[in-house]
Amino acid sequence: MDAMNSLARKLLANVDRLAHFDEVYAHCDYPCGIYDPFDAQIAAHTVIRMDDLIGQLKHPEGHQDQKEAIEYHHSMIRATEIKEKYAEACKHELRVLWGDYFKPEHAQANPKLHELFFTAMKQASKAKQTTDVKQAEALLDTVMQIAEAFWKTKNIETKRVEAPYPTKRQIVVPKLY
Amino acid sequence: MGLPIWLPFKIFRVRDRSMEPSMKEGDYVIVSRLHGGFRSGDIVVLMHPLAGIYIIKRIKEVLHGSVFLLGDNTAASDDSRSFGTVKTSKILGKVIYKV
Numbered sequence: 522m523d524a525m526n527s528l529a530r531k532l533l534a535n536v537d538r539l540a541h542f543d544e545v546y547a548h549c550d551y552p553c554g555i556y557d558p559f560d561a562q563i564a565a566h567t568v569i570r571m572d573d574l575i576g577q578l579k580h581p582e583g584h585q586d587q588k589e590a591i592e593y594h595h596s597m598i599r600a601t602e603i604k605e606k607y608a609e610a611c612k613h614e615l616r617v618l619w620g621d622y623f624k625p626e627h628a629q630a631n632p633k634l635h636e637l638f639f640t641a642m643k644q645a646s647k648a649k650q651t652t653d654v655k656q657a658e659a660l661l662d663t664v665m666q667i668a669e670a671f672w673k674t675k676n677i678e679t680k681r682v683e684a685p686y687p688t689k690r691q692i693v694v695p696k697l698y
Numbered sequence: 699m700g701l702p703i704w705l706p707f708k709i710f711r712v713r714d715r716s717m718e719p720s721m722k723e724g725d726y727v728i729v730s731r732l733h734g735g736f737r738s739g740d741i742v743v744l745m746h747p748l749a750g751i752y753i754i755k756r757i758k759e760v761l762h763g764s765v766f767l768l769g770d771n772t773a774a775s776d777d778s779r780s781f782g783t784v785k786t787s788k789i790l791g792k793v794i795y796k797v
Contacts, residue, residue: 526797529797530726530797533709533726533797534726536709537711537726542709542710542711542726543708543710543711543752544710544711544712544713544751544752545710545711545712545713545727545743545752545753545754546713546746546751546752546753546754621776624779624780625779625780626779
């Protein structure tokens with residue numbers, strides 16, 4: 522039977538080279554099954570870090586020293602651009618979790634789930650619009666709640682620990698070991 | 699290119715691994731348009747209602763004129779839990795042979 526299968530497979534593979542059979546997918550997204558709220562948290566931390574750095578920039582008085590003025594504007598533009606980029610990256614990661622990973626039964630088990638994502642999306646937009654670090658902190662807090670909700674669907678416990686980043690804020694990690 | 703539409707059978711090459719172990723990447727499946735109705739456990743091929751690609755799923759439950767579909771790997775599968783039940787008229791056919 523194995524020999525027959527092998528022969529049939531070879532035959533079909535040869536026909537396929539000429540006829541090009543249609544492909545059928547078991548799953549319409551690729552790669553499948555690999556989801557993690559870690560990147561969303563990293564992105565939220567980056568937004569906080571950029572707000573902190575922007576707050577620490579010293580405005581050159583009177584622009585008398587041209588080099589200082591250039592450095593100031595250069596750093597401000599870079600930090601703002603990175604903040605914008607990572608707030609959007611955070612929204613992207615959240616969209617993938619919300620749209621691809623979470624299923625209706627998850628929302629039934631956790632009635633606050635949709636509200637959490639809705640809030641985080643708004644907070645990420647707000648974090649773009651301002652340099653107020655409180656907005657970015659609010660985003661991180663909601664993203665951490667989403668991370669906890671994510672791991673709960675896999676029956677994996679989590680804990681909040683201080684992240685080893687200059688932000689000195691917390692991050693949710695799964696207790697995998 | 700697939701086989702001409704008027705043929706009762708159509709051959710597909712399986713992509714990705716989400717139906718493992720029952721279906722593996724590179725397997726060929728012969729799908730029949732001629733069958734005596736659908737039953738729970740049947741593996742069927744249909745066009746994804748949103749993505750516009752052929753997908754392969756297992757029938758979990760037969761309802762009145764429609765079916766509820768699940769992938770074998772439910773943790774990774776995009777199926778009736780996200781796109782709802784599917785009318786049987788939308789199903790291309792049943793897998794009758796895999797090689």
